[in-house]
């Protein structure tokens with residue numbers, strides 16, 4: 538089964554009963570007409586990339602919203618930072634309005650400006666996000682936390698953001714789990730002691746990292762696994778649990794993205810998390 542795209546109509550029209558339930562079940566929510574206008578000054582950020590080119594994206598993180606990876610004059614960089622802060626508020630408002638079940642359990646993490654065409658930058662296979670994958674963060678173990686992402690296409694020339702969406706997490710995990718190396722609590726402690734990871738890597742983090750790599754390395758799976766091409770048009774906003782939904786970014790430039798964290802326990806159905814799906818497939822709780 539391929540993850541469905543669920544269009545959420547504008548105010549006053551009837552939409553799906555619980556968007557949180559749909560999301561947790563592996564849907565991508567697509568909002569066709571939410572308002573997020575750019576000022577005349579800001580339109581320059583969609584005309585050329587204001588990025589130093591060292592990292593994949595420009596982003597702000599933390600309470601101070603320090604801008605990283607940006608290029609431009611001090612005035613332009615201040616405006617780009619302000620745009621990202623405004624987008625963070627937009628994403629926060631969207632979550633509060635459409636996913637009220639999560640309440641205060643949601644924490645907002647990084648906000649990014651993605652000005653580059655995905656296929657123009659030659660990446661190693663591990664960093665190649667055109668390959669179908671679920672998100673996992675190598676240096677930042679997340680344990681009992683979910684990764685929710687809010688994306689918006691801000692391309693000024695009508696260019697869509699192209700994604701591939703893959704099969705459901707459970708079907709994918711069944712194929713790949715038997716191939717993954719076993720978890721070692723000892724080496725997880727070592728990685729944390731050496732500060733290679735920011736916290737101790739749990740068995741879940743271990744499995745997700747190896748799933749991420751095994752998926753991206755398997756050319757046959759990439760070519761032949763169940764998948765569908767989708768397009769997100771400029772002005773469209775979409776939301777998904779990127780640790781659950783198999784995706785690959787195939788093209789498009791100028792996008793905004795907000796990452797949010799949600800504890801598994803705060804889900805409407807914790808049993809639909811990748812954490813619990815993996816435990817069920819293994820027939821035991823994760824370490």
Ligand SMILES: [Fe+2]
Nearest residue numbers: 666671672779
């Ligand atoms: Fe991703």
